[in-house]
Amino acid sequence: MLSIEDVSVDRAGLAIVRGVSLRVGSGEVVALLGANGAGKTTLLEGVAGVVPVTGRIVLDGERVEGWPAWKRVRHGLAHVEQDRAVFREMSALDNLRTAGRDAEPVFELFPELRKQAHVPAGLLSGGEQQMLVVGRALLTRPKVLVIDEMSLGLAPIVVRRLARAVRELADGGVGVLLVEQFAALALEIADRAYVLARGEVVFHGRGADLRADAELLRALYLGSGV
Numbered sequence: 001m002l003s004i005e006d007v008s009v010d011r012a013g014l015a016i017v018r019g020v021s022l023r024v025g026s027g028e029v030v031a032l033l034g035a036n037g038a039g040k041t042t043l044l045e046g047v048a049g050v051v052p053v054t055g056r057i058v059l060d061g062e063r064v065e066g067w068p069a070w071k072r073v074r075h076g077l078a079h080v081e082q083d084r085a086v087f088r089e090m091s092a093l094d095n096l097r098t099a100g101r102d103a104e105p106v107f108e109l110f111p112e113l114r115k116q117a118h119v120p121a122g123l124l125s126g127g128e129q130q131m132l133v134v135g136r137a138l139l140t141r142p143k144v145l146v147i148d149e150m151s152l153g154l155a156p157i158v159v160r161r162l163a164r165a166v167r168e169l170a171d172g173g174v175g176v177l178l179v180e181q182f183a184a185l186a187l188e189i190a191d192r193a194y195v196l197a198r199g200e201v202v203f204h205g206r207g208a209d210l211r212a213d214a215e216l217l218r219a220l221y222l223g224s225g226v
């Protein structure tokens with residue numbers, strides 16, 4: 001569904017992402033892990049069309065690396081950015097309506113939002129705001145969802161709730177590429193995982209294998225390789 005082939009990204013003259021190749025299939029959650037500064041956010045931004053890349057990005061059968069971000073969205077890509085941006089003065093429902101579609105599927109996925117439908121989004125809890133952001137992305141009916149650190153600053157119970165929802169989305173056929181600071185949590189819902197260190201893939205394998213091998217995970221995070 002999404003294939004990233006030999007992708008590199010430079011920023012301010014520095015090679016931040018270097019020759020990364022990875023794939024996300026339909027119905028799969030793929031975790032993208034790595035220490036701070038490894039290049040995870042930059043890679044997602046390259047996929048979404050926020051920053052230019054070299055290499056190939058194939059989305060649902062089409063080469064999209066030269067496309068503007070909006071065109072990638074139209075072709076089935078949704079990008080949940082790190083900043084959890086909602087329209088604070090607008091109600092939760094109106095935030096969802098900006099996606100131009102009936103909000104009902106979001107209320108089914110996150111019933112807690114239904115009760116808050118008419119509350120200004122700025123007054124919602126951090127977790128509810130994140131549900132809105134994920135919900136809004138979902139309403140564009142993506143084939144692939146790339147999510148950057150959706151757990152930042154949220155309570156563990158809320159993070160679990162969001163993680164479950166992401167797994168449900170994938171079970172419904174969406175391909176998910178998930179950047180997550182809590183590796184253990186990401187690996188609970190991930191089918192496969194990649195670890196980035198200094199812009200390069202240093203591990204690729206089954207989520208369960210990495211989860212079962214804390215030693216390996218630690219070594220990868222420290223950048224010492226396998």
Ligand SMILES: Nc1ncnc2c1ncn2[C@@H]1O[C@H](COP(=O)(O)OP(=O)(O)OP(=O)(O)O)[C@@H](O)[C@H]1O
Binds near residue numbers: 016036
């Ligand atoms: N706009 C930019 N200009 C120059 N350098 C940047 C820019 N954005 C990020 N970087 C640098 O790129 C490197 C990778 O950053 P990136 O945010 O992609 O990593 P990350 O793996 O997502 O880390 P984190 O988990 O801390 O968000 C960092 O060294 C960062 O300072």
